[in-house]
Amino acid sequence: MKLIKNKRYKPRYKSFLRLRENITGKLSFLKMRKKKWYRLKRRFQTFRRRIKIINFNHKISHLAKYSKRLKNNFRNQLYNKQRLNTFYGKLKERQLKKKVREAFSKSQAGQEFVFKKKEDLFISSLESRVDSILFRVKFFSSFREIRQVIANGNVFVNKTTILNGNFALKKGDIITFSPSLAKVINKNFKIMQKKALPKVIPSYLEINFKVLTVVLVESITIAKLQQFFPF
Numbered sequence: 001m002k003l004i005k006n007k008r009y010k011p012r013y014k015s016f017l018r019l020r021e022n023i024t025g026k027l028s029f030l031k032m033r034k035k036k037w038y039r040l041k042r043r044f045q046t047f048r049r050r051i052k053i054i055n056f057n058h059k060i061s062h063l064a065k066y067s068k069r070l071k072n073n074f075r076n077q078l079y080n081k082q083r084l085n086t087f088y089g090k091l092k093e094r095q096l097k098k099k100v101r102e103a104f105s106k107s108q109a110g111q112e113f114v115f116k117k118k119e120d121l122f123i124s125s126l127e128s129r130v131d132s133i134l135f136r137v138k139f140f141s142s143f144r145e146i147r148q149v150i151a152n153g154n155v156f157v158n159k160t161t162i163l164n165g166n167f168a169l170k171k172g173d174i175i176t177f178s179p180s181l182a183k184v185i186n187k188n189f190k191i192m193q194k195k196a197l198p199k200v201i202p203s204y205l206e207i208n209f210k211v212l213t214v215v216l217v218e219s220i221t222i223a224k225l226q227q228f229f230p231f
Helices: 010-019 035-046 069-086 094-110 118-126 129-134 143-151 178-196
Strands: 155-157 174-177 205-208 214-215
Touching: 010 035, 010 205, 069 094, 069 155, 094 118, 118 129, 129 143, 129 174, 129 214, 174 178
Parallel strands: none
Antiparallel strands: 155 174, 174 214, 205 214
């Protein structure tokens, strides 16, 4: 199977300008030559973001007690949502809302689940998707390529064909691939190992390169993923 690569820069890079961060961790945007990319490239290469805490006297400034805090909280939450949405390949709004509702309900139950915080449950639900697992093992270069491969019926979970990247894996599930993808996977893995950030595969995944299988061996938590987000 030969995958057609589109060399045209994807619109997702435009969201880097709005968020002022390199969300995916790839360095492709450094090749951009237009002036609008200058500040982002300079920020990425030379500066680190610093958070300054400013103490306001509300009597002097004539501000409501929590006005600044609420405004900043809304902005931070909005930016975090946009960062996650961009990182996971532009998920639909209804998919994100569904994941948040499920995480909240599970955190409220808190009996049969290992995790208790809704944030941990939310991230684990995003990371347990088939497309996210394949992205973490660096077999493919992007979520778009992964979803193309899944839609063509070349990915199997426990010997069952999966046609939707939203399929959630559980501990012990095994991912296998069509034999026609062997050359593509080996080639992509070598390229991604040289260029991708970070270069380490999460500890909850086990890979067999001889037969090209991926096994989810542990539960997914935020603590195991903190170093794997470029933002």
